[in-house]
Amino acid sequence: MKTIFITGASTGLGKTTAKLFQSRGWNVIVTMRNPEAETELAQLENVTLLPLDVTNLEQIKSTVQKALEISSIDLVFNNAGYGLIGPLEALSDDQVIRQLDTNLLGVIRVTKEFIPYFRERKSGMFITTTSIGGLLAFPLGSTYHATKWALEGWSESLAYELNTFGVEVKTVSPGGIKTDFISRSLDLGTQPEYQAMIDKMMSSTDAMMEGASEPEVIAEVVYEAATDGKKQLRYVAGQDAQALYKQRLEMGAEAFRAEFGKQFI
Incomplete structure (x- = not known):
């Protein structure tokens, strides 16, 4: 039985992915800041809950060590994150x-x-949730995009390093997901001079979320990346993300940027 280790599994994509892998016969180790508050996953067979705040280096070290004592691990799904x-x-x-x-x-x-x-095992895989926001940019998300674009480049470079040891590195880049990300996983900053852009951005986001995917759809892409045996780095997940990314590739980055920006300014 294979084992997946998941960060940020208390809600949304992380939790949905945990349930999907468990239903497909995997051992699942889920981590979150407050595992004692999680009731649904705790009742499932072959699911272990561990505490993990990914900003706490000492806790990362102790939780990873604990996880490796519990089970051999085949896949690490880096999913913890939020939007600023x-x-x-x-x-x-x-x-x-x-x-x-x-x-x-x-x-x-x-x-x-x-x-x-x-x-040392000469096997294993890392899958990281980036975002369509790791492949193109929206206004007012510069620091968020800094993290997601960084993860795309980091993963591409890391794949060269680790593939030589039989270790795979992949990214899943979702578009909108119908979860409580907007209400729960968003941090906002505002300033009067930008209010018109903020208002347009919010109304565009509302419209775009109508084309968002259910978390189960994105979790299936994570499962595909984990099991398809392909030497593929990027998996763009969700029809909205695929359409935007295709448009950017076809138009070229500069023409796409000029056209895409019109709806926000």
């Missing part, structure tokens, strides 16, 4: 640091803890 939205000058330094710490450094640190184990 707002004009850059409106964001506090603490907001910027927290965003980088969670979305980027958290992923890097969790991955780094598992690398020696996978390298």
